[in-house]
Amino acid sequence: MIKVEHLSKHFGNVKAVDDISFNVNEHENLILLGTSGCGKTTTLKMLNRLIEPTHGKIYINNKNILEQQPEILRRGIGYVLQNNGLFPHYTVGENIAIVPQLLKWDKKQTEHRMSELLEKLHLSKDYLNVYPNKLSGGQQQRVGLARALVADPPVLLMDEPFGALDNVTKAKIHAEFKALDELKKKTIIMVTHDVQEAFELGDRICLMDAGKIVQQGTPAELLFKPKNKFVSDFLQEQRLQLEFRSVLLGDIKQEISGFDENETVWSVMEKLKSNGDRSAEFERLMSAFYQYKQHQAHE
Amino acid sequence: MNEQQQTLWDFMRQQSDKLATQTLEHIGLTFISLFLAVLVGLPLGILIARKRKLSGSVLGIAGVLQTIPSIALLGFMIPLLGIGPKPAIVALLLYALLPIIRNTYTGITGVDASVKEAATAMGMSKLQILFKVELPLAMPVILAGIRTATVITVGVATLASYIAAGGLGEFIFGGISLNNTNMILAGAIPAALLAIIFDFLLSLVQKLNFKKVKRAAYALPVIIVLLACFYFIPSAYGSKLTAGFTPEFMGRQDGNLGLQSKYHLKIHTIVISDAVMYKAAFEKQLDVISGYSTDGRLKAYNLVVLKDDKNIFPPYFAAPIVREDALKKFPGLEKTLNLLSGKINDTVMTELNYRTDYLHESPEKVAKDFLVSKNLWRPERGGTDGIVRIGSKIFGEQYILANMYSMLIKGYTDYDVATKTGLGGTKICFDALTNNQIDFYPEYTGTGLLVILQPSQQIINSVEGSKEKTYNYDKQEFEKRYQVKWLMPIGFNNAYALMMRQKQATALNVKSITDLKNYLDKK
Structure with missing residues (x-):
């Protein structure tokens, strides 16, 4: 589904991403895991060309995305940000309807799709005419997710989507996230620094450090067959719980x-x-x- | 003395036409400049928000412009753009620029990065992001900048009157130079009110919620353009010559309206204050101006008066007007005042005015020199048979005449003299006369007819064309209504006149207004 080949991004002399390659299968949930500055967010943002790669190729559905018009490409890829990035001057309804508007859907289709999504995300319809600053952090994140999902894109990119939430809300959203059927049909790439989250939500994990992928595999593979000391050290602190969970x-x-x-x-x-x-x-x-x-x- | 001083309210009522025009001009001038400043500043602000490297130099230049003293900036504009609204608007625009650029830049760079990233990631184009995300979110900050710019512009626009662009500055600076507090306040108070009102209205716009701000953003340019339309932009006929007329001349039947209806004169016209009009004609910024036929600057700048061959300008022959009881009280007065009758023609009066207005000789010296040259001067007798009170209006010509009369009375009679010169406008002078505060002052036949008597249009039309008819009508009516007598005319006619540079008039062979029209009509 997504194929990344020898991807690099240099900022001046700094190699933020250094010659990485990976594949993501259809309907798979791949986690880019690592500490701050390891290049995981840069990698994610190259997938919808928010950042242009220095070298390398990216294929989505066998199409080289660097040959596509960025705006058109992005309308077909859902994107969820840590700080939700909701437009403060748009109501919840208008926020969710941004992509359908760009795709020139008719009004009925948009409304139908919105009410379907709100129900799935446990958001009341009353929120549609409310401005985002009136919502709680968890609700805002759900609206952000609804906005990314509304046009039913096959690919979803998530940049630390739950990073700003407290632990209780996060656990609740994790549970909902896993139960949401909308997401089971998606190919998801998610960036996080939270090991627990990675293990809980990821089908496969790419552990990154200093712009390179140190190891990629299932959670169990990372736990029981760490490629080197970096991997085992990275997981050491929460090892027992991770093992039980994976x-x-x-x-x-x-x-x-x-x-x-x-x-x-x-x-x-x-x-x-x-x-x-x-x-x-x-x-x-x-x-x-x-x-x-x-x-x-x-x- | 005090009872002769009019209140501010009286002044504003008396000058309400002018006040309204100036206020509208002021609003227009403010908003044309503001509109252009937004037109220039907003894109510049957006540009430097995109290319941050440019921000330092652009903001720096706008900042330097801001620190140039306003009068100096207007001064710099004259060689580049001449006089009139153009340089004024450019100068005002430059002042309004900094707050608009800076706030646009600050507003746009202040938009939450994650919101911009989300907009990009959803597939919005750069323009869509600008208009749907950045500008709406930056709008409160941008509006704050426009608000600051508006207040600055309303203030600086008062200076526009210096370069013939109109506005409330005409009263303010006119009042300052004439030492007329009412006039200053009549300009300053409306100007301050305008600043406060516009600031308040814009603060309301600013407080609207996000939703309405979107609509206000579209409404604002429309409103500004509408307000800018208040400014009278003279339509260009595309003629070969340019005329500069005073605002007063523009609106008068015996002014520009008459030129159009009686002569069918079609000339590109700009409105200008008479302070710079003559100089502008001299410097070839203007070709035809509306002046006064005895103005000293006529001589100073070598201008010639075009003959009014269809008599649209009513005669303004000067003559002393005296209360009849004063004539009885001072039996020798009439004869003495008539000594001057027929002695001063237009050319002589222009020369005398030239010496006071342009060479800055004292009216007293000019008056004495003239009387001596005409063998009319006699030493003072130091008389004690009563005091004759002479009034005069507040310009050079009247000062000269008052001084001449004073010398004549002192030399030929045993009366002493008290002069009350500088009695503002016609109304003040005439009220002083009828209320026994002064005994006589020099008045003009046209003023007597149009300002004091104000007869029906029919009567005006019937007498206006002729010097004698106007004088006789004035004389008859003043005696009947006010018991005031018109003595014999002094000789000169200080009427409205069209004038051109002598050289150009000769070159084009234009001697009369009809010649001018024929020249303009020739393609």
Whole structure:
């Protein structure tokens, strides 16, 4: 779906992005993870040409985006920013309708699509005529998401979308984010510095440092098969929790009644813990998890 | 003395026409300049917001312009653009520029970067971002700049009257040079009110919410253009010569209106104050001007009067007018005053005015020299048989005449003299006469007819063409209504006249207004 080849961006002598290549499959959620200044945001912004690359090629649906007119390209790519970037002089409704207007949709189509989206995002229709400064941070972020999704673009770019939210709101939005069917059909590239978030939302992760991709793979691959010390150090602090969150019931080949194999060990633990009658199953889960870890380490 | 002083209100009422014109001119001048300043400043502000490297030099230049003293800037404009509204508008524009450029720049660069990024990322073009995002969001700041510029422009526009561009400065600086407080205030108070009102109105625009600001942004240029239309922009006929007429002359039947209806004169006309009119004619900025036939500058700048061959300018022959009871009280007075009768023709009066107005000789010296040359001067007798009070209006010619009369009375009679010169306009002088504050003053036949008697248009038409008819009508009516007697005319006719540079008039063989018309009609 998206193919990035030997992409570089130099600002003067500084190589912000240094010869990176990666692919994103259709409907996949790829996370660009790294510390500030590692080049992840620059990489993201080259995908919709907010920043023009110094070298390299980018293909979306096999089309070289550098040969397309930037405005047209961008109208087909959703974009969500950390500070939401809502127009303060537009109402929520007008904000959401910006791209349809640029694409010259008729009014009915836009309205129909807006009400559909608002419902999915748990936003009341009353907000349509309200200015963004009257909304809470979480609501603003949802409006920002609605604005990016309204024209149903196949690709969604997200630049630290939940970075400005407090932890409680963030957890709630994460849950909604994962449940939203709109997003399951999208190819998403998301930038974050939050390891937890990356592991929770990402199908695959590109860990970046100093303009280069250090390792790319599934969360489990990064955890259990770190390519070098940088990767393992990066994940060290929250390792245990990340492991619980990234290993699925199916991975450790344990059947526990009431849960299917796509559930993470973490969520099963949460639910068993609060039920004293099932402590035996909890024990079984734990030992299976540690066996799995041992096995991974020696493979 | 004090009862003769008019109140400010009286003055403003008396001059309400002029006040209205000047106020409209002032508004027009302000908004033409402001409109052009927005037209120049806004794009410049946008440009330097895009190319930040330019911002330093552009803001620097606009800042330097701001620090040039206003009068100096207007002065610089004259060699480049001549006189009239053009240089005034350019100068005002330059003053208004800095706040507009700076606030546009500040407003646009102050727009939240993430909002601009979102706009770009959604696929808006640069123009769409400018008009839908940057300008609306920067609008309160830009409006604040326009507000500042408006107040500055209203203030500086008073100086426009110096270079014949009209506005309330005419009263302010006229009042200053004539030491007339009412006149100064009649210009200064409306000017201050204009500044306050416009500032207030713009503050309302500024406070409108985001939504309405979008519409106001479109409405604002329209409003400014409409206000700018107040300014009387003389239509160009595209003729070979340019005329400069005073605002008063422009609107009078015995002025430009008569030129058009009786002579069918079609000439490119600009409105100019008489302070610079003669000089502008001399410097070939203007070819034809509306002056006064005995003005000293006629001689100073070597101008000739065109013959009014269709008699549209009513005669303004000067003669002393005396209260009849004063004539009874001072039996020798009439004979003495008539000594001057027929002694001064237009050329002589022009010469005398030239000496006071242009060579700055004292009216007293000029008067004495003249009397001596005509063998009329006699030493003072130091008489004590009562005091004759002489009045005069507030310009050089009247001072000279008052001085001559004073010398004649002192030399030929046993009366003493008190002069009350500088009695503002005709109304003040005449009121002083009828209220027994003065005994006589020199008046003009045309003024007596049009300003004091104000008869029906029919009567005006019937007497206006002839010197004798006007004089006789004045004489008869003044005696009947006011018991005031017109003595014998002094001889000269200080009427409106069209004049040209002598050289040009000779070269074009123009001697009369009809000649001028024929020349202009020849293609």
